[in-house]
Amino acid sequence: MSLDRGNTEEEVKEKAKVEINELSKQLHLHAHKYYVLDDPEITDAEYDQLFRKLESLEKNFPELIIDTSPTQRVGGQALDKFQQVAHVKPMLSLTNAFDNEEYQAFHKRIQQTLNRSDFDYIAEPKLDGLAVSLTYKNGLLVQAATRGDGQIGENITSNVKTIDTIALQLQGDHYPEILEVRGEVFMPLAGFKNLNQTQLNNGDKAFANPRNAAAGSLRQLDPAITATRPLAFYCYGIGHVENPKHELADNYYDLMFQLKQWGIRISPLLKQLPTLESCLAYYQKLVEVRPNLDYEIDGVVFKLNHFADQEKMGFIARAPRWSIAYKFPAQEVSTTLLAIEIQVGRTGVLTPVARLEPVEVGGVTVTNATLHNQDEINKKDVRVGDTVIVRRAGDVIPEVVRSIVSRRLPNSTPFVIPDTCPICGAVAVKINDEAKSRCSAGLTCPAQQKEVIKHFVSRKAMNIDGLGDRIVEQLLENKLILHVDDLYTLTKENLITLERMGEKSVDNLLTAIERSKQTTFARFIYALGIREVGESTALSLQNNFKSLELLLNASTEELLLIKDIGDVVAKNIVTFFADEKNSRLVQSLIEAGICWPEPSINQSEKSQALSDEIIVITGSFENFNRDEIKQQLHQLGAQVSGSVSKKTTILVAGEKAGSKLEKAQNLGIRIINEDELNKLLNESSL
Ligand code: IVH
Secondary structure (H helix, E strand, O other): OOOOOOOOHHHHHHHHHHHHHHHHHHHHHHHHHHHHOOOOOOOHHHHHHHHHHHHHHHHHOHHHOOOOOHHHHHOOOOOOOOOEEEOOOOOOOOOEEOOHHHHHHHHHHHHHHHOOOOOOEEEEEEEOOEEEEEEEEOOEEEEEEEOOOOOEEEEOHHHHOOOOOOOOEOOOOOOOOEEEEEEEEEOOHHHHHHHHHHHHHOOOOOOOOHHHHHHHHHOOOOHHHHHOOOOEEEEEEEEEEEOOOOOOOOEHHHHHHHHHHHOOOEOOOOEEEOOHHHHHHHHHHHHHHHHHOOOOEEEEEEEEOEHHHHHHHOEEOOEEOOEEEEEOOOOEEEEEEEEEEEEEOOOOEEEEEEEEEEEEEOOEEEEEEEOOOHHHHHHHOOOOOOEEEEEOOOOOOOEEEEEOHHHOOOOOOOOOOOOEOOOOOOEEEEOOOOOOEEEOOHHHOHHHHHHHHHHHHOOOOOOOOOOOHHHHHHHHHOOOOOOHHHHHHOOHHHHHOOOOOOHHHHHHHHHHHHHOOEOOHHHHHHHOOOOOOOHHHHHHHHHHOOOHHHHHOOOHHHHHOOOOOOHHHHHHHHHHHHOHHHHHHHHHHHHOOOEOOOOOOOHHHHOOOOOOOEEEEEOEOOOOOHHHHHHHHHHOOOEEEOOOOOOOOEEEEOEOOOHHHHHHHHHOOEEEOHHHHHHHHHHHHO
């Protein structure tokens, strides 16, 4: 905005005021489209541009800054303590059900009280965060409060204003004069992981779980700190309302969509369900979907849909009789840490593993959990004999969260990873700044030998079917093999001597070994087990080196030219092939008959056809398995990712695709089925 000479100061200010209001309105609208409707209309860069324009106007006219300006999310003044807020209507809690029987009892009670069966339910995930109340006056967010004891909570308005997914200003103009919405503030898992990493890097304590992190973030006296925390919000109801312009919906489902139009974010998993059976099916579906969600949920909340029906049901104590939380099996339980054992991996890394008193977590019996390394053990201060909290979350891998120090045995001592390899006795050395230590014996250590062979024969490597861990162990124990190339000299006479190996299984195994010789260059590279050369690096190497010869002689500089290969990996590759033992091994494997199709002449051009795509694969397919799809896409230069985000360009959706499909639909990402995938692969390979 320019300061025209002809304008008086007042006129300039008036113009700025109009512009500030207009920019504010536009930014609120675009935030609504992005966060609530998942349907952005402008790019992030365009949004930033509008935002900066507003910021600069506000800098020139600070007196014109509106409380709910999008720029005010960064947080206001720090507080000494939180003010108390009395809830006009109490914030209630929910009764729980833990199995189908308890859920059925809830349903029966409703049937009996209403004396009919034609009512419907609403189901939503039970979010594992904190309840908040948000009050909008004439469409502006004027107050946010915690639940507190249900009657009185704390005023956390400045903190809540920093949460992107909470509207500072409602959309449209038909909202009530006063509208109190209620919902859950939570921390998405990706943000939680990052936050904990930052905490640790700064020497601060990590949060035990996303719920604690969300609580700690909301109860910051300095809103500038809250602003840095990745919080999110879903609404699940309303509280006090004054002067609605139109009558509000008479049922929860319609009300939620009315709120959504006004800019309040609601759960995308909200469903209207007509029967007990459909409710139980929804619960089962959520149990399955849960590991793929980017936030923690601990059950399903069912509510009677119609408010008239809710009223008839009334309350018991402080919980409504028209709603129930059907909880999932606990994800966090306590058990005893029986021992810490050291496992030696393929590259010699010593990994401490917790042996636990078997315990059921989230429906699965857990007996072991990795403790990662010495730093983790120190940080969590876990000792043998401790009562520990074990958790299965987000992904399915169980972990030890912490010890309950108050229940520690008096004579316990901190655990220290030994400085010798527990298998071969060689010295274990710490590598540079890494938190891990490695057995220094290399392939003379039986543990490393075994892991190297297990890796070599595994499905994604040479894929030797029928060569399970137990057989590998026996082959080594009986000294029938020492290195991977010895696998190709095995005979029927050798194998028949092994335990539980009949003629048929020996024949099958020999056929599988023989068949594995016809492989791909990438599988072969991966099978060698070069440090940090995973499947996808192996594919890049295949695509960039026309022959094994060229790869064996590649310099660090040449390797660094390849996309995805950094200093460490390049160095690992060069060091691996420079070791005479390794180059002899490669030679011997080739002599044994391992071979692969020569890359086609135009391989390198071909490999770039999909280089702009970031592809996610979900569901199951009739003619492919996922690894094959992944490999083919990689070969064409595409990046294949495990989760759907704004950056995803294509979702390949097979049968029974679940939440990823839903998310991709919401984000407007291109979705293709198996036939279309086939077409894409064929066209891109031309
Ligand atoms: S409804 C009267 N819906 O669970 C009903 N609550 O145990 C009020 N929660 O304090 C709550 N997700 O913090 C409702 N979809 C959902 C929920 C939910 C999480 C929390 C909420 C409440 C607690 C009750």
